Amino acid sequence: MDEFEKKVKKDVEESRKAFKNNITPTNKILKKETKYPTILLSTGSLNPIHISHKENLKKAKKYVEETLGFDVIAGYISPSHCLYVYRKLGDQYMSSFHRINTCELTIEDENWIMIDKFEATSDHFVNLILIYVIGNDLFRSYGKMPNIHVVCLERKGSVISEPHSQIADQMKIDCQKDLLRIKELEEQIQNLQENPNQNQNQNQNQNQNQNQNQNENENQNQNQNQNQNQNQNQNQNENQNQNQNQIENQNQIENQNQNENQNENENQNQNQNQIENQIQNQNQNQIENQNQNQNQNQNQIENQNQNKNQIQNEIQKSK
DSSP: OOOHHHHHHHHHHHHHHHHOOOOOOOTTTTOOOSSSEEEEEEEOOOTOOOOHHHHHHHHHHHHHHIIIIIIEEEEEEEEEOOOEEEHHHHGGGGHHHHHHHHHHHHHHTTTSEEOOOOHHHHHHEEEOOOOOEHHHHHHHHHSSTTTOOOEOOOTTTTOOOOOOEHHHHHHHHHHHHHHHHHHHHHHHHHHHHHHHHHHHHHHHHHHHHHHHHHHHHHHHHHHHHHHHHHHHHHHHHHHHHHHHHHHHHHHHHHHHHHHHHHHHHHHHHHHOOOOOOOOHHHHHHHHHHHHHHHHHHHHHHHHHHHHHHHHHHHHHHOO
C-alpha cells in the first residue's frame, strides 16, 4: 500500500468519526397519500458535485411522475466511497468529508432531496436489494406491482403460509411453458423413431409441396417478368413514336420557316426591283425633260439669231 492509499484509508476513518450518525435521513420525505410512492437514488463519485447532478435527479422525478404515473416522495444522493474515487481519479480525488459537505450545500434549498452518507463513509460499495414484504390483503388491494420484487404472505386464520413473490410466480409460469415445449419436442422425436416411414412420406409430401410452391413462384416470377418486358416494350414503342412525331413536327416547322423566309426574300427582291425601276424611270424622264429643255433653248437662240440677222439686214438696206 503506497502513501496515498494510506492517506485515503485515513480519510475514511476521519469521515466515519465526523459523521457518526450515517443513518439514512428521512426528514425530507414528502408526506402525501399515493398508491405508488417512489424514491429516487443517484450515486457517483461527485468529485465534486455540480448543478447537473441535482438537475438530472429533478428531470428523473419529472419523468417518473408525468410518464410512469408514480409519485416521488424523496430523492437520495449517495457519494461513492474514497477508494473507488481514488482509483478512478488518482491525485484529483476529494475526501468523502469534503464531498459530503459540498453535496449538502448543493441540495440545501431542495425540500425532497437528501444526502445518504453510508456508502461515502465505507470502504466498499453497498450491494442493496429491495424486496417489498406485504400481506395478502394489501397485495390484492394494490393489484399487480409494477417492476417491484414483492414477497406476499398469505394469512389463513392465524397461520401464515410460506411466502411467495410475483417474480417467483412468473418464473414458475415460464418454467411450465418451457416444460410443455420440451414435452412436445420429446413426443415429436418419439414419433420420428416409431414411424420412420410415415415421417419419410411426410417429408416427401413436404418436399413435393415445397417444389410445387417453388414452381408456382417461378411461374409467377416469369409471368411478372414477361409483363414487365411487355410494358417496357410498349413504353419504348410509345417513346419512339413520340420522338418520331416530335421530329416530324420539328421538320414541318423548319420547312414552314424556310418557306416563309424564302417568300420574304422574294418579296424584298421584288420591292427592290420595283424601286430600282422607278428610280430608272424617273431618271430617264428627267433626262428627257432636260433634253427637251435644251432643244427649246437652242431653238430660242436660233430664233433670236435669225431675228438679229434680219434686223441687221434691214438696217443695211435702209442705209
